[in-house]
Amino acid sequence: MYVQTPAGLLVRLIHVIGLISWAPSCRVSFFPAGHRYNLDMAARMGLLYHPVLLASASSSSRALALSRARLPYPPTFHTYRRSASAAASPRLRPCRRLLPARAMSSSETAGNPYAAELAAAKKAVTLAARLCQAVQQDIVYSGVQSKADKSPVTVADYGSQILVSLVLKMEAPGSFSLVAEEDSEELRKDGAEEILENITDLVNETIVDDGSYSIYFSKEGILSAIDDGKSEGGPSGRHWVLDPIDGTKGFLRGDQYAIALALLDEGKIVLGVLACPNLPLSSISNLNGSSSGDQVGALFSATIGCGTEVESLDSSPPQKISVCSIDDPVDASFFESYESAHSMHDLTSSIAKKLGVQAPPVRIDSQAKYGALARGDGAIYLRFPHKGYREKIWDHAAGSIVLTEAGGIVIDASGNDLDFSKGRFLDLDTGIIATNKHLMPSLLKAVQEAIKEQNQAASLL
Numbered sequence: 001m002y003v004q005t006p007a008g009l010l011v012r013l014i015h016v017i018g019l020i021s022w023a024p025s026c027r028v029s030f031f032p033a034g035h036r037y038n039l040d041m042a043a044r045m046g047l048l049y050h051p052v053l054l055a056s057a058s059s060s061s062r063a064l065a066l067s068r069a070r071l072p073y074p075p076t077f078h079t080y081r082r083s084a085s086a087a088a089s090p091r092l093r094p095c096r097r098l099l100p101a102r103a104m105s106s107s108e109t110a111g112n113p114y115a116a117e118l119a120a121a122k123k124a125v126t127l128a129a130r131l132c133q134a135v136q137q138d139i140v141y142s143g144v145q146s147k148a149d150k151s152p153v154t155v156a157d158y159g160s161q162i163l164v165s166l167v168l169k170m171e172a173p174g175s176f177s178l179v180a181e182e183d184s185e186e187l188r189k190d191g192a193e194e195i196l197e198n199i200t201d202l203v204n205e206t207i208v209d210d211g212s213y214s215i216y217f218s219k220e221g222i223l224s225a226i227d228d229g230k231s232e233g234g235p236s237g238r239h240w241v242l243d244p245i246d247g248t249k250g251f252l253r254g255d256q257y258a259i260a261l262a263l264l265d266e267g268k269i270v271l272g273v274l275a276c277p278n279l280p281l282s283s284i285s286n287l288n289g290s291s292s293g294d295q296v297g298a299l300f301s302a303t304i305g306c307g308t309e310v311e312s313l314d315s316s317p318p319q320k321i322s323v324c325s326i327d328d329p330v331d332a333s334f335f336e337s338y339e340s341a342h343s344m345h346d347l348t349s350s351i352a353k354k355l356g357v358q359a360p361p362v363r364i365d366s367q368a369k370y371g372a373l374a375r376g377d378g379a380i381y382l383r384f385p386h387k388g389y390r391e392k393i394w395d396h397a398a399g400s401i402v403l404t405e406a407g408g409i410v411i412d413a414s415g416n417d418l419d420f421s422k423g424r425f426l427d428l429d430t431g432i433i434a435t436n437k438h439l440m441p442s443l444l445k446a447v448q449e450a451i452k453e454q455n456q457a458a459s460l461l
């Protein structure tokens with residue numbers, strides 16, 4: 001418990017009175033670490049600020065980090081995953097230092113109406129990625145993924161969502177509304193105490209390690225922070241859209257996943273960031289399914305009208321990227337879901353055949369596919385969920401703007417733009433296809449022919 005002396009209580013009361021009148025216009029400036037108003041603002045957000053707890057959390061997380069001198073990830077295999085040599089790089093281990101100051105990119109400076117939101121979004125997903133990296137290393141090291149135990153990924157999913165929500169609340173201007181994948185219902189049930197405790201510890205350790213904020217989450221604070229993500233989105237106002245871990249199956253396997261965050265403004269996606277901790281910073285094309293051992297950890301970002309950039313999660317200078325300029329399908333390669341349960345691989349194979357694509361599919365988990373496509377690692381992305389599946393907006397919001405701002409096109413299989421203004425779901429019952437402007441007309445034709453043939457075959461059964 002935080003112990004207050006009578007004098008302390010008086011000071012706190014004065015601060016709270018001051019904050020009630022000041023806070024609406026001064027939200028960001030109250031929060032730097034160590035600021036005298038932290039206690040009060042943290043309390044307003046359902047958080048605890050506690051110097052003693054912070055100190056002990058800091059030392060316990062240090063011990064934990066020492067125990068995380070980990071084995072590399074598993075070796076490469078035929079679909080795209082990280083190489084052992086890249087995994088052994090010390091750069092990949094959860095860093096125990098402040099987030100490095102990012103070089104301001106051209107998108108974050110003059111002319112970008114969402115510059116402040118972009119900076120906040122990058123910081124949010126970078127911090128969340130750090131937590132996810134630590135958990136994934138533990139999963140792979142302990143072999144938990146082979147036992148179909150989903151609890152570690154659950155801890156990382158919730159933890160990532162809490163950190164993103166925290167950073168956005170503290171750093172992003174304007175009102176706060178978040179449409180996110182997770183809610184706290186399962187964590188409030190009997191039997192979830194241990195997992196809630198793990199999430200609380202992990203989130204607090206990550207905040208202490210980072211050092212940007214002097215706050216500490218109680219368990220109740222954790223639950224209510226998760227429920228910050230319950231917004232329904234919709235056509236009016238501003239809403240952040242978050243998938244805290246996109247590609248959970250890939251995450252469990254030690255493969256690709258992404259932290260995907262976008263901003264919906266008056267029904268349109270205006271900004272997107274994709275943190276892909278296991279994606280090489282350089283191209284993954286022509287690598288035959290394994291990385292060249294280059295640096296891994298890519299952060300894609302895009303703002304409407306400002307293009308798409310990629311930088312390392314360790315903060316290399318951002319670089320503008322664009323989709324490939326291939327105009328002959330014979331030279332094209334295509335991305336699709338790793339999981340056959342998430343996309344019909346037989347249908348995508350018949351589309352590729354119709355188009356004349358020669359290369360075998362490149363299967364990658366998560367919206368890392370959109371990022372890789374945006375920098376020209378491949379030419380086409382095909383996604384055809386099985387009948388009855390409803391696409392969620394957080395599975396495409398960030399990825400789609402990363403691709404379109406790089407010069408790509410994303411549409412549904414009927415040829416319509418994706419509509420993110422309808423709430424938590426995308427209102428479509430066909431698939432999603434993406435490519436450059438040269439290939440789209442022939443791709444759409446091949447897709448529609450293949451779907452027609454599939455429907456005819458099904459009606460004969």
Ligand SMILES: Nc1ncnc2c1ncn2[C@@H]1O[C@H](COP(=O)(O)OS(=O)(=O)O)[C@@H](OP(=O)(O)O)[C@H]1O
Nearest residue numbers: 245246247248337338339341342364365366385389
């Ligand atoms: N049945 C079914 N059909 C289609 N899509 C589904 C299905 N179930 C889940 N999902 C969603 O797919 C997300 C994973 O994205 P991908 O398909 O790109 O990656 S993967 O290769 O399949 O892992 C995955 O995202 P995460 O849940 O964040 O991992 C889901 O939102």
Ligand SMILES: [Mg+2]
Nearest residue numbers: 243246247395
């Ligand atoms: Mg997802």
